[in-house]
């Protein structure tokens with residue numbers, strides 16, 4: 001009798017212990033990743049990111065969570081890449097041009113001419129990740145902006161692609177191209193563009209087709225030069241050790257949400273149409289060249305961009321060039 005009770009007590013104690021251990025284990029399995037944005041919190045990119053994070057956290061309870069730390073007020077935009085590389089944060093939403101201080105190859109992603117869905121199929125995505133892993137200690141997670149060509153916005157009228165005597169705000173995206181058009185260039189993060197325009201420190205700036213209203217630049221912008229060139233790349237990048245530390249279910253969950261994020265990229269085509277109309281309504285005039293000059297302008301952007309890439313990192317640029325081509 002006693003022996004039987006004892007056995008039962010022992011059995012239920014063991015069960016309880018197992019349950020507690022399991023619960024403890026399950027709780028330990030939930031990981032929270034710290035995410036920063038190199039772009040403004042009120043801007044379109046963070047606007048697109050926020051609902052994704054909400055869904056991510058709602059569906060990822062007990063598995064994986066994301067804690068949005070903040071934008072440029074939390075971290076200077078040109079430091080977000082280093083913060084990911086060193087593990088100060090787990091994930092950044094940034095663009096390669098903002099972390100050329102980690103590796104020059106980061107800025108090559110503006111040269112892709114195929115959608116990210118196709119990059120995943122043709123090997124470009126894996127090739128990018130190999131470089132990001134090896135040189136930046138990063139996992140390249142997902143590209144959340146595409147179909148957003150860059151443009152030159154200026155306050156002085158030009159009738160040919162010659163920027164002699166003009167000061168243009170840039171990031172590494174535009175440096176070689178605008179210099180090849182004789183511009184004087186000044187690098188600033190987006191947060192300094194408005195003041196630079198207001199004070200006449202610059203006569204213009206580079207930016208994608210969408211988003212100039214986010215920081216009120218339309219107030220200080222007279223002309224947009226067409227055509228656009230390259231494709232604005234905004235992506236999520238993750239500290240590689242943090243990525244490797246994820247369990248198999250966590251990584252599968254992350255991957256599922258990343259692919260869902262990229263599937264939303266159809267948004268950008270309509271956004272472009274809307275932003276063009278909005279710019280026109282705001283009184284921004286379009287400067288267009290004749291067909292031959294437009295083609296030469298566009299071609300020159302890519303020629304100069306790839307020549308610069310080849311100079312900075314010939315082996316990687318060679319590999320990327322075929323994989324990024326249409």
Ligand code: 173
Nearest residue numbers: 095097171173206232233
């Ligand atoms: O102009 C910029 O600040 C820049 O390089 C960029 C890159 C991607 C998206 C938006 C802006």
